[in-house]
Amino acid sequence: MVRPTMEDVALRAGVSRALVSLVMRNSPKVSEARRSAVLKAAEELGYSPHAMARSLASRTSTVLGVMVSDLHNAFFAEVVDGIDEVAREQGFDIIINTGGRSPARERRALESLLSFRPAGLILLSPVVPATAISKAAEQLPIVLVARSSRVSTVDTVNDDGEQGARLAVDHLVSLGHKRIAHLDGGEGTQAGPRRRGYVTAMEAHGLTPQVVPSEYTDAAGARAIRGLIDDGTLPTAILSCNDFNAVGAISALEDAGLRVPQDVSVVGYDNTSLAALRHVSLTTIDQPRAEFGRLAADALLQRVREQRTEPVRHLLNPSLVVRNTTAPPATSRRSSGSPFPSTAEGDSAGSGSRTADSRAKSQERRSSDQ
Amino acid sequence: MVRPTMEDVALRAGVSRALVSLVMRNSPKVSEARRSAVLKAAEELGYSPHAMARSLASRTSTVLGVMVSDLHNAFFAEVVDGIDEVAREQGFDIIINTGGRSPARERRALESLLSFRPAGLILLSPVVPATAISKAAEQLPIVLVARSSRVSTVDTVNDDGEQGARLAVDHLVSLGHKRIAHLDGGEGTQAGPRRRGYVTAMEAHGLTPQVVPSEYTDAAGARAIRGLIDDGTLPTAILSCNDFNAVGAISALEDAGLRVPQDVSVVGYDNTSLAALRHVSLTTIDQPRAEFGRLAADALLQRVREQRTEPVRHLLNPSLVVRNTTAPPATSRRSSGSPFPSTAEGDSAGSGSRTADSRAKSQERRSSDQ
DNA sequence: TCTATTGGTTGGAGCGCTCTAATGCTGTAG
DNA sequence: CTACAGCATTAGAGCGCTCCAACCAATAGA
Incomplete structure (x- = not known):
């Protein structure tokens, strides 16, 4: 029940902890010999990096939070598929939480998601008040799907x-x-x-x-x-x-x-x-639900990586x-x-x-x- | 875009960081005066604890990971409702990820969930091979819903x-x-x-x-x-x-x-x-889907808190x-x-x-x- | 008066990692 | 033979928090 740490891998590979860190983030400035030694040790120990420690130390996150207002509605499942597709391509993970269409429960879900300090948040048809959203938007980039907003710090993806x-x-x-x-x-x-x-x-x-x-x-x-x-x-x-x-x-x-x-x-x-x-x-x-998801993830990642600040408002054509x-x-x-x-x-x-x-x-x- | 830290709250309330920590975990050994001072400062700063730092430091987690094999299927939504109900009662949060019925994607979802070092994992009708499950079970308690297992370290909840x-x-x-x-x-x-x-x-x-x-x-x-x-x-x-x-x-x-x-x-x-x-x-x-969820969460929390080790096998009566x-x-x-x-x-x-x-x-x- | 005891409070180490700056090591030029 | 790049590697601080041991009154017991 105890996972090996970077230290363990370093010890086993006969290198420093920092070097293991470089290998894990596949930095180019590591010799082939060391790299393979580290990889071998990691493999043998069944090591995999601790996402939370990593994000704590780096002050960045490779996680996108997704709040699904209603898990019972298959509409959202397809949006999530689109989000997942883009996120995965770009090396991001997603974590989902649900509010069950209840503002109170949704608020809790939001808090919970926020407590992981994800890189950004995608809210699918949220029912919480707009103020709660703009408050959260002060802390991280937010994209709204199937709900509009006038706040300039949040992006939106809607159908027309x-x-x-x-x-x-x-x-x-x-x-x-x-x-x-x-x-x-x-x-x-x-x-x-x-x-x-x-x-x-x-x-x-x-x-x-x-x-x-x-x-x-x-x-x-x-x-x-x-x-x-x-x-x-x-x-x-x-x-x-x-x-x-x-x-x-x-x-x-x-x-x-x-x-x-x-x-x-x-x-x-x-x-x-x-x-x-x-x-x-x-x-x-x-x-176009999956497209909603893709655009939402794209918009979020643009904020995260390219520091975009002007809001994006996608309005997709229904058919x-x-x-x-x-x-x-x-x-x-x-x-x-x-x-x-x-x-x-x-x-x-x-x-x-x-x-x-x-x-x-x-x-x-x-x-x-x- | 930068959240206040415990240090900030401590400074503002005129107490030490450790005291703020105690208040946040509402320890009984804090005087009323200090407690309210800290709470006030936290409120004013919009502070909320950093879940990852917390779990890193405490080497424990109040998060249950839930892997939903297929978000499109409303069956799972009701199970999640049951899980959420129990988890919330006991002060646990849940994070969800989905595998989209694809073993490869599910494996990734599992890895991702694992990287958050949750207290335990509930897998809803997983499609990954049994070996992947028993490997994960070496690291943390696992409960399977709508899938059986012979591994003594995992609990199962199924209908008959x-x-x-x-x-x-x-x-x-x-x-x-x-x-x-x-x-x-x-x-x-x-x-x-x-x-x-x-x-x-x-x-x-x-x-x-x-x-x-x-x-x-x-x-x-x-x-x-x-x-x-x-x-x-x-x-x-x-x-x-x-x-x-x-x-x-x-x-x-x-x-x-x-x-x-x-x-x-x-x-x-x-x-x-x-x-x-x-x-x-x-x-x-x-x-009884919600019941599946409740029993699964109960079983998991028993392992987590009461260190239970004998496996539980729930077999519910369908109607x-x-x-x-x-x-x-x-x-x-x-x-x-x-x-x-x-x-x-x-x-x-x-x-x-x-x-x-x-x-x-x-x-x-x-x-x-x- | 002095020592225990207790309840409240705090400093500091450390969780597993990243990141900066510094180190050692080669090789090449002066 | 020294100097200086240039590269691979590492020590150490620090992310935000918890937890332990120490500390500090204030009170109780002797």
Whole structure:
């Protein structure tokens, strides 16, 4: 249970501790003979450098801290993949901590990450107050992903939520929809731009926006739909604030005997793996997640190594992925809803024909039902 | 960009560095006057202790390392929740790293975690070779979750995969199924027990096991089903190695024009959030995930604090969650498949009637189709 | 009054490493 | 033969902290 130290290696190789240190950081100013002797000794002892002692002594760190606001959301896993890729290329390690979407727990996670004095921090969709972030930014470089900031010491990587919402609205309008509601993400990060984009796009088309309060969850989506049905204000198309919300909305619609997409079209946001499942086959807005991670890591490393000080604001273009939850609206004559579901396919792998198929079935059943 | 040190706090509070140290570790042997003076100074300077220096000096660590083999899988998120809960209670922090299911990357993640000299390590379903694990176990306590080990220095927390598979088979048999295939998890961790449990249970019922090679993925499940259809060996029920595999299997079945559960019943394994979605509503085997995490953290902390040396082997009982992908098999007369899908509901929240509904529809459509 | 005792406080060594400046050693030029 | 590079190597200080032993009142016991 006790790891060998540099001293042990030095002793065994018959050199000084400093020389071992040079070899470990593969300095060029070491003779081949000594280098191999040291390497051999290290190997025999199973020595590997103590990262903390190293970083303490060098007053630098080769660690990037990553705070994932919600481990349950696969969205972040792909961002982490992108971060990891770049970090590894550049010889940095990452350590992750999670806040479980609770500000208190997230704050703790932040403290914990900070206590390791990493070279920098990447926060994925943090929910802590902005002040906590700018306070941390006084101590080390910070990059925010999926959350914006005006602080000049922090960089941000976001998708253009306004544009994403606009893509969705344009798609629905081109299918012939006029009444399109937005299930709003409320306080959720990025909910603002999406809502703005939706409103702007609706108005650009000369349509009346209908913003329905909701949240980034399955249950909230279902609840919002039930509310609309009860109010008698259900439109022909729904733009959800994210995929989870959309799936909840679809469930509630179908529970109410409505067909998706024949009676109501639904568009999600995020293109999570959930949306791609054939079973769900959700039309949605895709964000380049791994690219988020890569850009975030790049931005951070630029601050760390090149001492950049001007803030970077990446705003990536989202794209529309058409699957099987959107179709032209039913005409006013009830029995003859549009017979052809959308079959355009926006992503290469994944969603097959199953859902379209089952929708066709559900349509038939309904017409025989009433 | 420079954090204050203990020295700074001591200076400002007019005490020695050692006293500040005592206050930071809230030692009882400090007078109230001094304590509050130090706390005030620390507050004013925005001081927080340097975890690495602390652990270097004390030769102990209050950090638990967690290696998550796959961040994309929400299964692990819940285990981490459990770990975090216990760790936090006991004053430990956790740092996470991920291996992305690649042995090479996982090895690197392990090295990285090790370089922080944490008090112990919890590995969630690791894919590195056993030798790598036992080597690491010489340096610090290790707990394995969802992977077994014979090494006496490592503890393990698993579900009883044999029992889980047996529950699934019993359920299917009780519905009247006789031909039940198992889509096998191959090399995947825990695939062995599940396969054994399946085979044993089948034989106990006097039935012939049919083990089909597959993997823990969506795509693999679909592929396996297509193979069975091509061979003409498709049974009336499928027990998948996990939920992802099951969802892939369902897609492939429905692509082939078969109805779930009327033509074929499908049971998953893991009860992921995916399974609970109304859209999917998968009958599956639930594992107490948060409990896995809690037990793992407990076991680790026992080794760390109480110097326990005898290995602990937790084997938790899984449970069956019946949703809407299982039903009695169709009788031989093709047109009159069992008309009633299972409606038993194993979990309180979540899956509603939508899926059962759409299955009913799909059945109708099929009878009118051919 | 003197010695123990106790509770509070402090100096200093040291954790495993890096980094600077200094050292020893060769080889070449003056 | 001395001088001086130029290179490989090393001693030693120090990173921010903990921990031990020593210290210093202030009180208690004799």
